[in-house]
Amino acid sequence: MRTRLPSSGQAGYLTESVGRKAPLGHDNVRVLVLGTGQMGSGIARRVTEKQGLELVAACARRTQRAGTDVGRAIGLGVDLGIRIVTDLNIAIEQTRPHVAIHATCSRLGDAMEEITTLLRQNVPVISIAEEMVYPAASSPAIAEELHRCAVKHGVAVLGTGINPGFVLDLLVITLTGVCTDIKSITAKRVNDLSPYGPSVLSSQGVGLSPESFDMGITNGTVVGHLGFAQSIHMIADALGWVIDRIDERRKPIISTVRRQTPFTIVEPGQVAGCFHTAVAYREGKPVIRLVHPQQVHPQLEGLETGDHIEIVGTPTVQLTGSPEIPGGQGTIALAINMIPRVLNATPGLHTMADLPVPAAMMDDARIFVSRGADKTRVKG
Amino acid sequence: MRTRLPSSGQAGYLTESVGRKAPLGHDNVRVLVLGTGQMGSGIARRVTEKQGLELVAACARRTQRAGTDVGRAIGLGVDLGIRIVTDLNIAIEQTRPHVAIHATCSRLGDAMEEITTLLRQNVPVISIAEEMVYPAASSPAIAEELHRCAVKHGVAVLGTGINPGFVLDLLVITLTGVCTDIKSITAKRVNDLSPYGPSVLSSQGVGLSPESFDMGITNGTVVGHLGFAQSIHMIADALGWVIDRIDERRKPIISTVRRQTPFTIVEPGQVAGCFHTAVAYREGKPVIRLVHPQQVHPQLEGLETGDHIEIVGTPTVQLTGSPEIPGGQGTIALAINMIPRVLNATPGLHTMADLPVPAAMMDDARIFVSRGADKTRVKG
Numbered sequence: 001m002r003t004r005l006p007s008s009g010q011a012g013y014l015t016e017s018v019g020r021k022a023p024l025g026h027d028n029v030r031v032l033v034l035g036t037g038q039m040g041s042g043i044a045r046r047v048t049e050k051q052g053l054e055l056v057a058a059c060a061r062r063t064q065r066a067g068t069d070v071g072r073a074i075g076l077g078v079d080l081g082i083r084i085v086t087d088l089n090i091a092i093e094q095t096r097p098h099v100a101i102h103a104t105c106s107r108l109g110d111a112m113e114e115i116t117t118l119l120r121q122n123v124p125v126i127s128i129a130e131e132m133v134y135p136a137a138s139s140p141a142i143a144e145e146l147h148r149c150a151v152k153h154g155v156a157v158l159g160t161g162i163n164p165g166f167v168l169d170l171l172v173i174t175l176t177g178v179c180t181d182i183k184s185i186t187a188k189r190v191n192d193l194s195p196y197g198p199s200v201l202s203s204q205g206v207g208l209s210p211e212s213f214d215m216g217i218t219n220g221t222v223v224g225h226l227g228f229a230q231s232i233h234m235i236a237d238a239l240g241w242v243i244d245r246i247d248e249r250r251k252p253i254i255s256t257v258r259r260q261t262p263f264t265i266v267e268p269g270q271v272a273g274c275f276h277t278a279v280a281y282r283e284g285k286p287v288i289r290l291v292h293p294q295q296v297h298p299q300l301e302g303l304e305t306g307d308h309i310e311i312v313g314t315p316t317v318q319l320t321g322s323p324e325i326p327g328g329q330g331t332i333a334l335a336i337n338m339i340p341r342v343l344n345a346t347p348g349l350h351t352m353a354d355l356p357v358p359a360a361m362m363d364d365a366r367i368f369v370s371r372g373a374d375k376t377r378v379k380g
Numbered sequence: 381m382r383t384r385l386p387s388s389g390q391a392g393y394l395t396e397s398v399g400r401k402a403p404l405g406h407d408n409v410r411v412l413v414l415g416t417g418q419m420g421s422g423i424a425r426r427v428t429e430k431q432g433l434e435l436v437a438a439c440a441r442r443t444q445r446a447g448t449d450v451g452r453a454i455g456l457g458v459d460l461g462i463r464i465v466t467d468l469n470i471a472i473e474q475t476r477p478h479v480a481i482h483a484t485c486s487r488l489g490d491a492m493e494e495i496t497t498l499l500r501q502n503v504p505v506i507s508i509a510e511e512m513v514y515p516a517a518s519s520p521a522i523a524e525e526l527h528r529c530a531v532k533h534g535v536a537v538l539g540t541g542i543n544p545g546f547v548l549d550l551l552v553i554t555l556t557g558v559c560t561d562i563k564s565i566t567a568k569r570v571n572d573l574s575p576y577g578p579s580v581l582s583s584q585g586v587g588l589s590p591e592s593f594d595m596g597i598t599n600g601t602v603v604g605h606l607g608f609a610q611s612i613h614m615i616a617d618a619l620g621w622v623i624d625r626i627d628e629r630r631k632p633i634i635s636t637v638r639r640q641t642p643f644t645i646v647e648p649g650q651v652a653g654c655f656h657t658a659v660a661y662r663e664g665k666p667v668i669r670l671v672h673p674q675q676v677h678p679q680l681e682g683l684e685t686g687d688h689i690e691i692v693g694t695p696t697v698q699l700t701g702s703p704e705i706p707g708g709q710g711t712i713a714l715a716i717n718m719i720p721r722v723l724n725a726t727p728g729l730h731t732m733a734d735l736p737v738p739a740a741m742m743d744d745a746r747i748f749v750s751r752g753a754d755k756t757r758v759k760g
Contacts, residue, residue, distance in 0.1 A: 046560055166558060170737070174554055177717050177738025178546060178710035180426055240743025307699075313740070315709045319687075319701040326695045330558035333694075337557050356734050357550070358557025360693070363620025 028054035035103035036060045041074035042332040043101050052365030056095040058084045092121045101335050102127035108138050116149050124155040124342050126335050132159030134230035147349035156345035160338050162330035164227030167307050168290050170352040173238040175317050182313035188291040190305045191324045194261040204274040204294050207264045213252040213271045224250040224276035225292045232280045232288050238353045244281045251275045259297040340368035408434035415483035416440045421454035422712040423481050432745030436475040438464050472501045481715050482507035488518050496529050504535040504722050506715050512539030514610035527729035536725035540718050542710035544607030547687050548670050550732040553618040555697050562693035568671040570685045571704045574641040584654040584674050587644045593632040593651045604630040605672045608658035612668050618733045624661045631655045639677040720748035
């Protein structure tokens with residue numbers, strides 16, 4: 001059921017360079033990546049691999065990255081002829097991207113300047129900042145500003161990622177589609193932090209004493225999971241529930257065994273991670289419960305990693321996957337796979353729940369852009 | 381993040397009667413239900429229960445149903461003051477529905493006249509006919525005709541249901557969204573046919589001898605699952621795969637124990653159901669494998685019912701739910717929950733993969749219609 005390809009000049013986004021990998025005779029989708037950390041680099045690498053996508057610019061916040069060839073910076077081991085820049089406006093003007101993927105930060109306030117700079121230059125944005133998955137959860141005013149800015153400049157903006165953005169919200173919402181009534185929702189994600197570096201580990205209190213963990217919670221250095229409010233409000237909005245309040249709790253996961261990763265050693269009695277839960281109340285009753293214990297090597301204490309969703313209602317539905325969907329790979333895939341959805345969306349702020357579902361792009365990325373509703377052909 | 385309500389006269393679909401259950405001061409969504417069998421009745425009952433929806437007409441194919449009060453016919457035990465009619469054109473003209481739910485048949489050819497009658501009178505359609513889930517799988521020509529007709533008359537048309545329509549296709553596609561590469565997909569649904577009546581049981585060969593089962597396959601009285609081609613083409617289209625061919629196999633599930641339901645008794649050595657599989661090939665290699673054994677009381681031979689999806693790729697992802705999502709309840713919920721999606725969709729033929737995901741409607745149905753992309757508020 002492949003539909004019409006966008007012909008050059010027809011779709012607004014495809015009007016410029018002749019693509020390097022363009023067997024179809026159409027321009028590549030020109031991608032600007034913002035952020036050259038672990039996620040930004042992974043996304044940029046994927047853009048360079050994917051037929052139909054073209055990495056045209058990479059921006060970093062850290063000035064020491066400026067001037068480095070992006071191919072080296074993201075670990076390709078070869079020069080790509082694109083130098084990392086720190087001035088986003090110049091990057092946009094010089095490269096005229098069709099879409100930007102934003103991977104520099106987690107917080108809305110921290111992301112706004114970069115995102116609105118892109119929108120004001122008519123560049124659609126996909127952000128993996130956790131708070132961008134449902135911006136109104138942290139600031140309705142900023143969400144409204146984002147929406148107005150995107151509408152004014154005729155482009156779409158979306159937040160995505162594995163969590164928030166998929167496992168504990170989009171997947172939950174999708175499953176509720178088979179229900180006529182719902183009493184409560186519980187979703188749990190048990191993951192293993194051992195692949196992660198020092199900044200993630202310290203944000204979860206890994207390696208601390210129980211006392212230092214509690215102090216970290218108090219002074220804000222131990223944060224646990226960032227995204228519960230976003231997931232809860234996305235679910236509640238999709239279902240039409242009004243949430244009274246959200247009760248979040250963070251407790252130390254105290255190890256009984258030695259757990260070691262390249263970046264930390266957790267001795268028995270020390271903290272292996274953060275057991276973070278959030279319960280959302282509606283009319284005084286708990287209706288959404290999200291559970292996300294994050295730690296290094298949970299299997300050393302016999303704990304299996306995995307994703308689990310249970311919806312108690314008519315009918316009751318539950319789904320389990322083990323091990324958990326990998327966070328880094330999943331987030332990179334979602335950011336890339338949502339490109340056609342965002343390019344095809346109406347202008348404005350979107351969430352994962354109000355666009356068509358993502359799908360792996362197993363063909364040239366341009367094929368998936370500007371497909372009409374003409375579902376009249378089978379493939380093959 | 382509730383957004384603007386449609387104000388009367390603003391949204392084209394809300395212009396007529398004053399609703400019976402309209403606390404918000406807006407018209408109910410007027411629903412015509414086509415079909416008064418098990419599914420049609422269940423859908424009609426749900427419409428009468430759901431705030432914001434109003435059952436305005438019920439059409440049956442069987443003339444002996446004509447004139448019966450729909451409340452009695454669908455098992456409510458009370459009159460609703462709406463008599464079942466057999467003339468669809470008259471029903472449309474007299475009741476001016478905002479949307480129709482079509483539940484009279486499984487095959488595209490059989491559904492076309494009713495669906496195009498609705499579309500030509502500018503009524504959006506949600507069909508639970510299996511072949512409507514991806515019409516091009518059985519006839520690209522009919523799919524194109526449907527699409528053109530819907531576009532011409534400015535309304536959307538969608539096929540949905542638990543399977544095809546959700547478990548073995550939409551849910552699979554959604555999960556591929558976290559992948560950058562896919563080698564193969566396997567999805568399996570093991571269900572229990574014991575709640576079903578004689579027509580479903582005979583279509584699966586339940587109670588036959590193995591020889592009669594084989595004869596039934598040959599003469600077309602035993603059909604197994606209807607929907608594999610639809611699910612496969614929906615997945616392939618979403619991923620951009622070209623399918624060379626689909627190989628379907630139906631084998632008898634021969635019982636070793638006695639299995640009894642209100643409608644049949646299966647003795648040891650007789651057929652308890654149909655083990656139906658479909659394998660789709662791409663470039664000569666099997667890439668999608670769908671498995672759907674349907675039988676009465678599988679647990680009597682130690683077999684657990686459930687839904688299982690495995691995507692082998694980058695990353696490999698698997699999800700399992702047990703027992704299976706109930707087919708009848710799930711199909712009814714999906715038909716109802718897709719109403720706002722279809723009313724908000726662009727005119728034309730749609731599939732479950734190109735509209736936003738369904739969600740349980742836990743508030744007045746009208747709230748979910750004509751919500752803009754203004755995601756700037758949190759609920760509560």
